[in-house]
Amino acid sequence: MKRTAILGTGHYVPPRVVTNQELEKLMDTTDEWIVQRTGIRERRFVDPGVGPAELAENAARAAVEDAALRIQDIDFIILATLSPQHNFPGTSCFLQEKLGHPGIGALDIRTQCTGFLYALSIADQFIKTGMYQRILVVGAEVHSTGIDLSTRGRDVAVLFGDGAGAFVLGASDDPNRGILSTHLHADGRFARDLWLEAPGSVFQPRMTVEMVTEGKCYPQMNGKKVFTSAVKKFPEVMREALVSNKKSKDDVDLYILHQANLRIVQAAADLMEIPQEKFFNNIERYGNTTAASIPIAFNEAKQAGRIKNGDLVMLAAFGSGYTWASALLRM
Ligand code: UT7
Numbered sequence: 001m002k003r004t005a006i007l008g009t010g011h012y013v014p015p016r017v018v019t020n021q022e023l024e025k026l027m028d029t030t031d032e033w034i035v036q037r038t039g040i041r042e043r044r045f046v047d048p049g050v051g052p053a054e055l056a057e058n059a060a061r062a063a064v065e066d067a068a069l070r071i072q073d074i075d076f077i078i079l080a081t082l083s084p085q086h087n088f089p090g091t092s093c094f095l096q097e098k099l100g101h102p103g104i105g106a107l108d109i110r111t112q113c114t115g116f117l118y119a120l121s122i123a124d125q126f127i128k129t130g131m132y133q134r135i136l137v138v139g140a141e142v143h144s145t146g147i148d149l150s151t152r153g154r155d156v157a158v159l160f161g162d163g164a165g166a167f168v169l170g171a172s173d174d175p176n177r178g179i180l181s182t183h184l185h186a187d188g189r190f191a192r193d194l195w196l197e198a199p200g201s202v203f204q205p206r207m208t209v210e211m212v213t214e215g216k217c218y219p220q221m222n223g224k225k226v227f228t229s230a231v232k233k234f235p236e237v238m239r240e241a242l243v244s245n246k247k248s249k250d251d252v253d254l255y256i257l258h259q260a261n262l263r264i265v266q267a268a269a270d271l272m273e274i275p276q277e278k279f280f281n282n283i284e285r286y287g288n289t290t291a292a293s294i295p296i297a298f299n300e301a302k303q304a305g306r307i308k309n310g311d312l313v314m315l316a317a318f319g320s321g322y323t324w325a326s327a328l329l330r331m
Contacts, residue, residue: 004127004179005172006331007069007134010062011165011299012055013044013286018144023158028151034158039262043161043287045144051085053094055164056140059295060099063166069134071099074168076132077106078123080115080139080291082320083146084108087199095138111186112194113258113319115139115291116165117327120315121182123169133171139291140164146196148218156219159261161287165295182327183240190229193222194320230260230318234268238316241326249274251312252328254301258317259283259293280306290319307331 019042020031034040046055056079064071077099079092086094090108111118116139123135143160147153172178198216199207211217234257242249255278257265262283269276280301289296294315301307309331316326 002128002130002171002173003175003177004124004169005174005177006167006329007170008063008065008067008168009166009295009299009302010059010064010066011163011292011296012058012062013163013296014046014050014055016045016047017042018045018161020158023149026149027154027157029154029158037261037263038159039281039283040158040287041284044163046142046162050142052081052083052091052140052142052164053085053098055142055162056091056095056138056166057098059140059164059166060095060136060138063136063168067168067170069168071101074101074134074136075104076123076126076135077104078109078119078135078137079106080109080111080119081141082110082112082115082290083141083143091140109291111323112321113260113290113293114184114317114321114323114325116294117182117315117317117325118184118323120167120169120179120327121184121325124179124182127169127171130171135169136166137169138164138166139293139295141290141292143290146218148215152215153218155223156221159288161289163286163289163292163296165292165299167295177330180245180328180330181241182325183237183244184323184325185237186321186323188321190225190322193225193322195220227261227264229322230264231267231271233318233322233324234264234316235272237318237324237326238272238314241314241328245328247312247328252278252314253311254306255279255314255316256294256297256301258319259286259297260288260319
């Protein structure tokens with residue numbers, strides 16, 4: 001059977017930097033609180049008129065170039081986002097239009113923070129079965145247009161930022177390289193611990209002025225519960241990947257965890273007794289970019305020389321749904 005190799009990676013973040021000090025002017029918060037509780041110092045926000053499809057296009061073109069391919073060599077697109085360009089059709093269709101490659105399949109994934117790993121897993125199955133040869137997998141988010149930038153929404157608003165990351169995956173005959181395994185989980189009993197209630201098709205009409213006034217159009221989060229669940233699930237799902245590949249935690253050269261909160265990553269590392277240096281973090285500069293955080297971090301780690309050919313890399317995520325997932329891959 002074919003293996004799924006990572007042929008190229010890319011990322012793009014909008015140029016506008018928003019520091020914690022800027023947020024201090026909008027809401028009752030402090031740089032000190034944000035840094036201490038989350039590790040975030042700044043994030044990127046898009047300019048008006050820019051959506052996830054625009055960010056995705058830049059990341060995708062960078063990944064295709066990194067793979068030394070042309071857009072026309074791609075035969076399927078999977079895009080993960082919780083902040084779609086429009087309610088429908090999927091953002092992957094808008095991305096496909098921008099890439100100028102009509103006709104190939106385009107699929108949206110809606111599993112929030114684990115979106116990129118779910119997308120990676122689906123692409124892996126398509127490639128291993130021979131259905132597609134080269135798949136573009138993208139995580140892209142624009143949070144800044146959908147968060148409550150007032151004191152009411154401060155617990156959520158200070159966490160999130162905009163950005164996109166992309167992989168080009170391709171079929172390989174090398175049994176020692178590529179995606180070794182993926183592990184996907186969800187528990188819908190906790191769906192309301194981190195969710196965006198409205199607009200919703202369950203409501204008639206889907207959105208009312210009252211919903212806006214009450215703040216139901218903004219994400220709501222039970223921060224403490226999400227935090228403790230993440231700290232528990234990250235080690236669990238990483239161990240699952242290690243056991244399934246008969247690897248030890250020391251075999252892994254680099255750990256890249258979804259950038260939700262620096263304290264979550266540090267707690268997971270401590271629980272597994274893995275040195276912090278083995279984790280690549282960039283939440284300080286981008287905040288939490290949900291589906292985009294893993295591919296952005298991966299590409300930055302690669303550019304910084306932290307991922308080399310032959311390295312074993314662990315990816316893991318936890319978030320809204322709840323969903324949690326991991327992937328172990330050999331570069
Ligand atoms: O992608 C995955 C999804 N998200 C996450 O993984 C986030 C998980 N949760 C967290 O990261 C943390 O729960 C937060 C960073 C959101 C909050 O940290 P915490 O240590 O759990 O703080 P808290 O919610 O217990 O709030 C402590 C205090 C409260 O004030 P009182 O009740 O003690 O007076 C909050 O009102 O901090 C207050 N607070 C803030 N203060 C300044 C909440 N947000 C802010 C803020 N600035 N932005």
